[in-house]
Amino acid sequence: MNAALRKAMAASRLTETDVAAHLGVDPKTVQRWLSGQRPYPRHRWAVADLLQVEESALWPEEGRPQEDPALSEHAHRVYAHRWEVPREVWRDLFASARQEIGILVYSGLFLADDAGMAEILAERAGAGVGVRIILGDAQSRQVEQRGEAEGIGEALAARARNALLLFRPLLGIDGVEIRTHATVLYNSVYLTENRLLVNQHVHGFPAAKSPVVEIDRARSPDMAETYVRSFELVWKGAKRVEP
Known part of the structure; x- marks a missing residue:
């Protein structure tokens, strides 16, 4: 205490x-x-x-490190479910970005529907941070299959469409680009130049109920690079959304 x-x-x-x-x-x-x-x-x-x-x-400094010690050599923190990740962790991830922000999801509606998060993304983009958002193509078979796997059917496609509508105003800011993809995602990726939050996709469960791993890019560059490269591969094949 x-x-x-x-x-x-x-x-x-x-x-x-x-x-x-x-x-x-x-x-x-x-x-x-x-x-x-x-x-x-x-x-x-x-x-x-x-x-x-x-x-x-x-918060005396004597006898304790500046930050909580990493969970392991590779994972800084692990959350049993995405809904357990404190809102300030998401805020700090994006607000601390100085070079890049990347979001790779099927819908990411929990972020798109958060006005505070949208303000952070807009503020960071205005400060020169590159913001790239990749959403699932609502008309793709991949989104349809994921909706079926989660047991929510067409609801996932609807969430992807809603997220696109909510994120779209960001396209008016230089440095923001949104694309849509039709790939099979095994996880959602949220990244900056310093950290990543990786939300696992578990068959039969929505992303909100699946684990999230936080990775420090400096402490575990090899593991981080795996997810960054995956992000870039999806980005390369995704379709650009026009303003």
Whole structure:
């Protein structure tokens, strides 16, 4: 438990909900910080600012590394289901990009339907980051087969069409390109120049209920390169969506 953080919040007369609202995170995220989980640097700075205390008073550096240790040599973190990946992990993945953002999915509607994520992608593109989005071709046999495998039939094609409509306004920004593909995906890939989130595709289950592996490209370049090359192969054969 982080007693220092709890004491500072009490002194400032702020609740978990107050802190969450100020930082734009879920209250459960603040609960995890109070339980001892170490926030990302930008969140530590923001909390320290909000509570008017030194960051080191809330999260001492002595005796612990700057970031949580990697799960293994290859996987930095593993989530049992995509829905378990905290929203701030997705936000941090894209907001921290300085060179490139890549999204390879069948629909990715959970991102397309999130106005906050769309703002991050637009902001990053405006800052010169190349943004490439590859969505499933809603009319392709591959999307149809995946819908059947997930037990949702034509709903997946509808989700792909909706995602395209929601992502389409980004095409008005220089550096953003959207394509559609008709390939068999064994996983969805979300990448930047630093990290990847790889969502496994499990037969009979939707992507939201399937595992996600986080890969640090510097710590595991060979494993990361496998998924990056796969992304590039799909990108090369995908059809460009015109503005």
